[in-house]
Amino acid sequence: MNEILNLKNAFKTYGKTQVLKDINFKLNKSEVISLLGDNGAGKSTLIKCLSGLEKFDKAELIINEKKVNLKNYDIKNARDLGFETVYQESSVGLEQEIFRNIFLGREITNTFGFINIKKEQEVSMHLLQNFLGLRGVGINPNSKVSSLSGGERQGLAIARAIYFDSKVIILDEPTTALAIKEVGKVLNFIKTLQEHEKSCILITHNISHAYEVSNRFIILERGEIKADIKKDDISLIELQSKLLTIQNEYQ
Amino acid sequence: MKEKYIYQISILVILFVILTLFITTVPEVFLQSRIYISYLSIIPFSMILALSLTPLIIAKEIDLSFPSIMAVSGYIFAQSYLSFDNTFIAFFLCLGFGFFAGLFNGLIVVKIGVPSIIATIGSQFLFRGLAMILSGGTALSIMEIKESFISDLFTGRWFGFFPAQSFWVILFAVLIWFILFKHKFGNSVLFIGDNKKAANMMGINTDKTRIILFIQMGIMSSFCAVLLTLEMANWWPTNGEGYLLLVFASIFIGGTSVFGGSGTIFGTFIGAIIIGIIESGIIAMGLDGFYTRFIYGVIILIAVCVHAKILNKGKV
Ligand SMILES: Nc1ncnc2c1ncn2[C@@H]1O[C@H](COP(=O)(O)OP(=O)(O)OP(=O)(O)O)[C@@H](O)[C@H]1O
Ligand SMILES: [Mg+2]
Numbered sequence: 001m002n003e004i005l006n007l008k009n010a011f012k013t014y015g016k017t018q019v020l021k022d023i024n025f026k027l028n029k030s031e032v033i034s035l036l037g038d039n040g041a042g043k044s045t046l047i048k049c050l051s052g053l054e055k056f057d058k059a060e061l062i063i064n065e066k067k068v069n070l071k072n073y074d075i076k077n078a079r080d081l082g083f084e085t086v087y088q089e090s091s092v093g094l095e096q097e098i099f100r101n102i103f104l105g106r107e108i109t110n111t112f113g114f115i116n117i118k119k120e121q122e123v124s125m126h127l128l129q130n131f132l133g134l135r136g137v138g139i140n141p142n143s144k145v146s147s148l149s150g151g152e153r154q155g156l157a158i159a160r161a162i163y164f165d166s167k168v169i170i171l172d173e174p175t176t177a178l179a180i181k182e183v184g185k186v187l188n189f190i191k192t193l194q195e196h197e198k199s200c201i202l203i204t205h206n207i208s209h210a211y212e213v214s215n216r217f218i219i220l221e222r223g224e225i226k227a228d229i230k231k232d233d234i235s236l237i238e239l240q241s242k243l244l245t246i247q248n249e250y251q
Numbered sequence: 252m253k254e255k256y257i258y259q260i261s262i263l264v265i266l267f268v269i270l271t272l273f274i275t276t277v278p279e280v281f282l283q284s285r286i287y288i289s290y291l292s293i294i295p296f297s298m299i300l301a302l303s304l305t306p307l308i309i310a311k312e313i314d315l316s317f318p319s320i321m322a323v324s325g326y327i328f329a330q331s332y333l334s335f336d337n338t339f340i341a342f343f344l345c346l347g348f349g350f351f352a353g354l355f356n357g358l359i360v361v362k363i364g365v366p367s368i369i370a371t372i373g374s375q376f377l378f379r380g381l382a383m384i385l386s387g388g389t390a391l392s393i394m395e396i397k398e399s400f401i402s403d404l405f406t407g408r409w410f411g412f413f414p415a416q417s418f419w420v421i422l423f424a425v426l427i428w429f430i431l432f433k434h435k436f437g438n439s440v441l442f443i444g445d446n447k448k449a450a451n452m453m454g455i456n457t458d459k460t461r462i463i464l465f466i467q468m469g470i471m472s473s474f475c476a477v478l479l480t481l482e483m484a485n486w487w488p489t490n491g492e493g494y495l496l497l498v499f500a501s502i503f504i505g506g507t508s509v510f511g512g513s514g515t516i517f518g519t520f521i522g523a524i525i526i527g528i529i530e531s532g533i534i535a536m537g538l539d540g541f542y543t544r545f546i547y548g549v550i551i552l553i554a555v556c557v558h559a560k561i562l563n564k565g566k567v
Pocket of ligand 1: 014015037038043046
């Protein structure tokens, strides 16, 4: 009953490159997993397939103890199952207003599909102030996203993911563009997820961040899982040297 | 807030400058209602096309085939009216062709992956050729259609003077504005033009949305052909040919961005009026008709330069 996600024998190729080779892993309720590994290891590819943006070539995916039909599995599907993803690449529309960005793809509408713009603006204002802590005079839900800084844009993408009360939040390098204070906010947020019985898959190159917030570490190298370790079984120093050893084997 | 409407305001200013120029130089024409009524009957044709094309441009797509879709649709409308003597059958067959022509364009662009500028250059020839083959290159005259209900409905003179097509184009403008800026479909269109990858990541069905845009353009081209055929009471094989550049000019002087992701329906609306009033204004001023194109050029360049300046100012 604790198991939220179970991925078995997953493969993925781009053209001739085998990016994912026989991936197997489970995610439990209230668990935070860090996905670690070198550049090009296949971390982003794995979460793109999990979130429905890309398709596995072959895999068995079980979510909430039900087998998922991977043929029809797309982002909408994943969201309905409670998965919310913040991708590494920019996923905002720069020329559009902040409120439109927050609600893109799940607008608050009436039965005819017309948007309740006022409501969206109110909720956006709330998110801007309380999550992003943006209180600048110029900041309002009607500003274009192009008027935000890089970090604020990333914060916006995270805030958007959080607002929609999902069961699993997937974050692909969420802190790379952020200042220390903002990084602290994101890490704190990840810690509070567990209290609300939510799970998280975090991709990061910062091992101490990973160690601070996760319960488990999965090390991916050249598309294969090389280690799957509980936090209780390893110290930060050991984790660091383990990661280095694995990466050096492949140099 | 002011920033947001700056395109709309600048295009309005341009319209008023042009109108003032006309009124002061030839008051005997431009202080009479006749010229305005003639504008109300002529401008809706290119305006409908421009309004319909604006969302496609915003989504970073283009359709160059609409004049040819008009030619085939107009032929189907006129010929099936002559064959079946039923305006409703003619109307629906005509719009049906527009639907399939738009679907055809959309599938080539979205499913096969041909850039829309190339795909619709191809289909533009294809449809124009189809019109030629079907008609054998000869025009059709349908004077009797002026007596029909559909003619009154779409191009009649309401209250004895008001051209019905003006009402329909205004209705269409309002509708498309609501869909673009207040409906979730329009939201998808804006984001597709802005950042298609992001739209995909947020679960927008970008393929379906773009195909719908092409279909919409096809149907509205056919509808425009119906209006034109009803107004003129005849059809000729080069039907629609003159509209291509005027429609693009209307959109771009209105302030819609070539880069996609932003645009204005109001701008297109005023842009189409500006383009529409120039020609007869020039002739009324006593200038040779040969000047028309030259002056179009001047106005289009001034408008797009103003827009570019505003755009650059916004980007600090
Ligand atoms: N769309 C694509 N087409 C072809 N190859 C791709 C594509 N996306 C990723 N790859 C390749 O797949 C491999 C894994 O890429 P991926 O983005 O998953 O790496 P990553 O582990 O997220 O790396 P990083 O830490 O740098 O973000 C890389 O070798 C990359 O070149
Ligand atoms: Mg990556």
